Amino acid sequence: MQLFNEVTLQTPESVTLKFRLAGIGNRAYALLIDYILWSLMLIGISLVWYLVSVRLVELLEPILSDRFTDSLELWLVASYLLTIFAIYVGYFVFFEVGWQGQTPGKRWVNIRVIRDNGRPARLPQALLRALLRPIDDLVFLGVLVILFNRQEKRIGDWLAGTLVIQEERRGQAKRLPVPEAAQALAQELLEQVNLERLSPENFAIIRTYLQRHDKMLPAARRTKSDELAQQLRERLEAPELALQSPSILVLQAVYWAYQQAYGDRL
Structure with a gap:
């Protein structure tokens, strides 16, 4: 019996990845943290908005009629509500795009949003999820939807084509052995490549391939x-990266370098 559901995805690189879904408890915990942080932001913004609005009304009241003053107050209230909604949406979009599918709450709980093909969530997915979040929060509708589907998707996930997965915690991922030549190339990569x-999903594809490539036929391998190495060069914006080295050595070097640089996140 499994505590968390698992999902198997086929990436555009034809690599099969298995992920453990985040679970409703982790998602609720992450959302609680995010709402606390967002509420603190809201308090500060509301205070500034109130002080600015009061000052603006005081300045304009002597030169405006009562009717225009009332209209100004209504416009200020309307613009305040629109600003709050924009910040609500913007909070989740900003972090999920900038932090590769994570918000402060998700990072604390160690969960992440990815697309259905295993790729990181981008702006369209993050924006759609954020815009639909109020509907999911309505009378816990999102919770009910998550409970009654195996992929644990809320409405925003279904329409955005995303999943929320549990990342491996520090120390859980066993480091794969790589030859000394790959380790030497990895040291060069750490100095030359960003x-x-x-x-993390790109790294997962490399790791999964290195775990299984020995079982492939030589020609297919x-x-x-070659295909994955070329995609890595494009992703890293380094078209000349180790062109004279075997592709498998490039993959091993990138894997080792990423482990060296970000091993505490994996």
Whole structure:
């Protein structure tokens, strides 16, 4: 019996990845943290807005009629509500795009939003999830939807094509052995390449492939290694990266370098 559901995804690189879903408890805990942080922001913004609005009305009241003063107050209230909604949506969009599918709450709980193909969530997915969040929060509708589908998707996830997964905690992922040549190349990569362009999902694809490539036929292994190595060069914006080295060595080097740089996040 499993405490958390698992889902198997096929990436565009034809690599099969298995993820453990976050679970409703982790998602609720992360959302609580995010709402606390958002509420603190709201208090500060509301205070500033109130002081500015009062000052604005005081300045304009002597030169406006009572009717225009009333209209001004209504406009101020309307603009305040729109600003609050924009900040509500913007909080989740900003962090999920900038932190590769995580908000402060999700990072604390160690969960992440990804697309249905295993890729990181981008702006369209984050925006759609955030816009639909009020509907999901309505009378706990999102909770009910999550409980009654195996992929644990709320309405925003269904329409955005996303999943919320549990990441491996620090120390859980066993480091794969790589040859010394790959380790030496990895040291060069750490100095020459910005590995932040790789997402955790990109790393997971490399790791999964390295775990299984020995079971592939030699011709298929060479083809897939070449394909993944070229995709890595494009992702890292390094078209000349180790062109003279075997593709499998490039993959091993990137894997090792990423482990060295971000091992505490994996």
